[in-house]
Amino acid sequence: MRDPRCKKIFAALSAYLDSELPEPSCRELQRHLQGCKPCITYLESLKTTIQACRRHPISKAPRPSPRVRAALLKALGR
Amino acid sequence: MNAQVEQALEILKSGDARAFDRALESLQAAVYSFGMRFCGNREDAEDTAQETLLRLARQLKNFPDARALAVWLYKVAKTQCLMSRRQSKFAPAQMLSLEALMPPQHEPAGAPGKSWEVTPEEIALRREFRDHLEQAILSLPKPYRLVLILRDMEELETREVAEVMGISEETTKMRLHRARVYVRNALAKYMPGATPRFSFRTAHGRRPRGAPSGSITS
Numbered sequence: 133m134r135d136p137r138c139k140k141i142f143a144a145l146s147a148y149l150d151s152e153l154p155e156p157s158c159r160e161l162q163r164h165l166q167g168c169k170p171c172i173t174y175l176e177s178l179k180t181t182i183q184a185c186r187r188h189p190i191s192k193a194p195r196p197s198p199r200v201r202a203a204l205l206k207a208l209g210r
Numbered sequence: 211m212n213a214q215v216e217q218a219l220e221i222l223k224s225g226d227a228r229a230f231d232r233a234l235e236s237l238q239a240a241v242y243s244f245g246m247r248f249c250g251n252r253e254d255a256e257d258t259a260q261e262t263l264l265r266l267a268r269q270l271k272n273f274p275d276a277r278a279l280a281v282w283l284y285k286v287a288k289t290q291c292l293m294s295r296r297q298s299k300f301a302p303a304q305m306l307s308l309e310a311l312m313p314p315q316h317e318p319a320g321a322p323g324k325s326w327e328v329t330p331e332e333i334a335l336r337r338e339f340r341d342h343l344e345q346a347i348l349s350l351p352k353p354y355r356l357v358l359i360l361r362d363m364e365e366l367e368t369r370e371v372a373e374v375m376g377i378s379e380e381t382t383k384m385r386l387h388r389a390r391v392y393v394r395n396a397l398a399k400y401m402p403g404a405t406p407r408f409s410f411r412t413a414h415g416r417r418p419r420g421a422p423s424g425s426i427t428s
Binding site for chain 2: 147196201
């Protein structure tokens, strides 16, 4: 992956996955991916990583403290 | 914006008494979870939730809409986390160099038995994988960790992350990509056959303390 073209693609992979890459760069990246298996493999692994983050479960939280509840009720005029 | 947070703030701002406790619990869960992801311990996450929601009470009426209030809420939670007493002992202060995070020249593509092709559902169910993911995130330098958590876990838009962090969208994108690559490379160690070797050097040429080891054999 030390080919200069791969380096350029490597820097743009997140923007590509987030659909935030400008159209010409997106087309260039897609053309490169058609012939570069290391970049395709890396892209897939990056996608899996992002999915793992997005599906990471939220922690079970303790109940809000009575102090917080009272402060918010007061702010709402109750 | 995180839909759960925005919806809960809308309910609070609307003054709907019947939905108050549900909205409060929803906000508590969201801010506590953010604190757990950033700080990695219950005590700091509880302090973050408590202090952030107390400050919310003082600001509830001062924001025109729930989205603006949600951005403010994340800014406060971020500041609380940065002030936390029990800082992660793993996170290095160095900046991450994209060059150093790049795979080496001769990384074999599509190694046999590579297990990156797991389904997202499988990922979510693997406790061990989740533990490694959490450790990888906690070992990120703070500016990168915050961007990754806000964008990929709290699901804020790029411009919202930039607003919370007080940085440009371009810097946000740059940090996000490096953070993702760092975490991906850390997880590669637990994906047999996926990756032969990665370098975890910083811009100064040193491996961050607590970061995954620099040599991974497939």
